[in-house]
Amino acid sequence: MRDGRHSPVAASLDTRRLRAQLELKNRALASSAEGITIADAALPDNPLIYANAGFERLTGYAAAEVIGRNCRFLQGPGTDPEAVAVLRAAIQNRRAVTVTLLNYRKDGTPFWNRLSITPVRDAAGAVTHFIGVQSDVTEEKLAKDALQHANERLEAASQVMKRDMAAAAAVQRSLLPAEMPFVAGMRIAYRFEPCGDVGGDSLNVLPIDARHLGVYILDVSGHGVSAALLSVSLSHMLSVEPGRSFLYQACAGNPSQYCIAEPVQVVTRLNRHFAKATGVSQFFTMIYGLLDKETAEFRYVSAGHFGPVHFHCGAAQPIQEAGGIPVGLFPGVTYEQHSISLSKGDRLYFSTDGIPEAENPAGEQFSLDRVLEILTRKRDLRLEETLSSLMQCVGEWTAPGSPSDDASLLAIERSA
Ligand SMILES: Cc1cc2nc3c(=O)[nH]c(=O)nc-3n(C[C@H](O)[C@H](O)[C@H](O)COP(=O)(O)O)c2cc1C
Numbered sequence: 001m002r003d004g005r006h007s008p009v010a011a012s013l014d015t016r017r018l019r020a021q022l023e024l025k026n027r028a029l030a031s032s033a034e035g036i037t038i039a040d041a042a043l044p045d046n047p048l049i050y051a052n053a054g055f056e057r058l059t060g061y062a063a064a065e066v067i068g069r070n071c072r073f074l075q076g077p078g079t080d081p082e083a084v085a086v087l088r089a090a091i092q093n094r095r096a097v098t099v100t101l102l103n104y105r106k107d108g109t110p111f112w113n114r115l116s117i118t119p120v121r122d123a124a125g126a127v128t129h130f131i132g133v134q135s136d137v138t139e140e141k142l143a144k145d146a147l148q149h150a151n152e153r154l155e156a157a158s159q160v161m162k163r164d165m166a167a168a169a170a171v172q173r174s175l176l177p178a179e180m181p182f183v184a185g186m187r188i189a190y191r192f193e194p195c196g197d198v199g200g201d202s203l204n205v206l207p208i209d210a211r212h213l214g215v216y217i218l219d220v221s222g223h224g225v226s227a228a229l230l231s232v233s234l235s236h237m238l239s240v241e242p243g244r245s246f247l248y249q250a251c252a253g254n255p256s257q258y259c260i261a262e263p264v265q266v267v268t269r270l271n272r273h274f275a276k277a278t279g280v281s282q283f284f285t286m287i288y289g290l291l292d293k294e295t296a297e298f299r300y301v302s303a304g305h306f307g308p309v310h311f312h313c314g315a316a317q318p319i320q321e322a323g324g325i326p327v328g329l330f331p332g333v334t335y336e337q338h339s340i341s342l343s344k345g346d347r348l349y350f351s352t353d354g355i356p357e358a359e360n361p362a363g364e365q366f367s368l369d370r371v372l373e374i375l376t377r378k379r380d381l382r383l384e385e386t387l388s389s390l391m392q393c394v395g396e397w398t399a400p401g402s403p404s405d406d407a408s409l410l411a412i413e414r415s416a
Contacts, residue, residue, distance in 0.1 A: 035059065035134030037071060041119070041127045045070045046091065049129075058113075058136055060106035071132065074103035078110060087117065094119045094127045100137060112141040165225070169194065172202075172228055175235045181207050183293050187413040188213075189384040191391045192406075193354075199406030200227025200284070201352045206240050206247070208260050211293055214238070214247050217410050218286035219305065219352040221326075230282055237270070238288075246270055263288045263301040264337040267327065271303070271335070274328035283328035287350055296342040296414050301335045303327045306356060309375060310340065311347035316375035318368060345416035347383065349375060354407035355390070361399045370397075383413045 029036050035055030039046040048071055051063040059066075059074060066073070075084065083101035090097030096118045103113040114137045120129040172194070180188040188205055200220030208214040216238055220227040242248040242258035246266050251259040261269070266288050274283070287308060289300025300308075304326035309318050319340065325333045342348065351371070358366040374393055378386045387409045394407060 030054075035132075037066075037132040037134070039071065039130045039132065041094075041129050046130060055134060058105075058111070058134055059103070074113070076102070076104040076110070078102045087115070090117065091130065100141065103134075111136050112138045168225065168228055172199070172232060175202070175204075175232060177204055180205055181213060183213065183291075185415050186291075186293070186296075187383045187415060188411070189387055190408070190410040191387045192408045193391060193395075194228075194406045200231050201354065201406040201408040202231040202235050203350070203408050203410045204235065204238065205410070206238075208240065208247060208290065212260060213291040213293065214240075214288070215291055215298075215300075215350075215410070215412070216286060216288040217305070217350040217352060217408060218284050219354075219406070219408075220284040221282055226282065230284065234284070237273075238266075246273075260290070262337065263290055263299055264335050267301040267303050267324075267335045268333075271325075271327045271333050272331065275331040275333070283326045285326045285353075291412065297339055298342060298348060298412070299337055299339045301337050303335060305350075306353045307350055309349040309351070309372065311349065311375060311379065312343065314376070314379065316347075316349070316372045316379075318372070342412070342414040344414055347375075347379075347386075347411055347413045350410040352406060352408045355394055355409065358394045358398050358407065360397050366394055366397050383411055387411055 029050075029052045032052060032054045035058045036050075036052040037048050037055055038050040040049045047068050048066050049068075051061075051066050053063075055066075056062055072084075079102050083099045086099050087097060087101075096116070098114065098116040100112055100114045102110055104110050114135045116133045118131050118133075119127040120131060122128050173192075176192055177190070180190070190203055190205075192201065192203065194201065201218070202220075203217040204215075206214040218231065218234060220230045220234075236244070237246050239245045240247070246269050247261055248258040249261040249265060249269075251257040267286070270286075285303055285305040287300055287302045287305045289298050291298050301324065302308075303324045305324075307318055309316050311317075319338070324335055340348070356366055356368045356371050360366075370393070371390065374390050375386065378389045381389060390409065391407065
């Protein structure tokens with residue numbers, strides 16, 4: 001039987017089918033939204049032999065104007081020479097390449113061209129043509145550049161902020177007691193761990209006069225810069241400079257002299273000062289007390305603050321009577337002063353709520369029970385070591401590197 005494909009009828013059918021396929025390809029190239037160009041690799045300087053309608057729309061040049069020319073005519077003063085060098089090297093080495101570079105339309109307007117060039121090889125593997133695909137990516141490029149600039153500005157601002165925060169943290173640390181005052185028969189220690197660079201916790205032990213130590217621990221609502229600013233200004237208001245400190249007041253009999261203010265007077269005055277500052281949404285909890293070095297009596301006021309915890313007769317117990325309203329919430333609050341006598345071997349622990357309320361990754365709080373259990377179990381350690389030990393347990397409880405609140409501890413021990 002004769003092979004039907006070799007008949008004249010079959011040959012004419014094949015030719016028609018081939019022509020139809022070619023026309024389809026031509027229509028596809030012509031209707032592409034992208035620019036499509038073909039350059040002849042066999043001719044010197046790779047001149048264009050084809051440019052589709054997409055290229056005409058994109059560049060404003062008619063195909064007839066560009067055929068026979070190398071496509072570098074789209075480049076201009078703003079075109080990056082490095083991008084052109086990448087193109088040149090790829091074409092010389094017969095490699096495919098994609099580059100985004102600035103090109104210019106016939107009317108001179110610039111546009112960002114994402115250009116892909118692919119070599120076309122014959123059956124023997126020799127490169128006969130290059131196909132170029134041009135896409136206008138101006139909007140995308142400008143948006144990307146704007147984003148990059150915004151990110152750079154943000155990064156620069158964040159660096160400045162980090163430097164400022166580190167400086168603020170240094171100021172805050174410089175306000176902590178460098179060393180604890182020496183008191184015969186007593187031991188005093190503290191630990192301070194802000195959750196960020198700066199925190200809202202503050203504490204101090206101050207030699208108010210020859211007989212008394214002023215002891216405070218406070219926790220400003222929130223944390224970060226605004227909390228730290230308030231805690232820094234509070235440390236000035238609670239200093240040993242009688243003229244400007246809330247810890248002293250004019251003596252009853254001699255108003256030109258300063259006398260020690262009782263804790264209830266200090267806290268009441270602070271509350272009067274902060275609760276009247278309308279529009280300020282910050283408040284703080286605190287314990288302020290006077291330790292009488294001769295009698296080992298501690299007179300104190302708690303303004304909504306956690307504790308203190310009293311270690312007495314081998315066990316740590318919270319002092320339930322403490323409590324009160326945080327400073328700065330309501331004007332006219334009446335505070336109650338309490339007193340506790342330290343027996344030999346007793347310890348008084350003060351902490352901010354960052355200790356009992358520290359959360360583990362499951363959201364569970366460290367809890368007062370754990371605090372009491374550790375303080376009781378570690379009773380035979382030196383005071384400083386007991387505090388470090390508690391701090392370490394809290395650190396292990398919270399997710400590594402991410403405590404959610406500042407944590408501070410202060411403790412007084414009457415030697416056994
Ligand atoms: C098919 C093809 C299309 C090209 N299309 C562009 C184009 O749209 N824009 C452009 O800047 N360069 C284009 N080029 C690159 C330039 O023609 C030229 O190769 C490049 O500028 C590097 O060579 P030169 O250093 O000799 O100028 C194309 C090249 C080929 C082969």
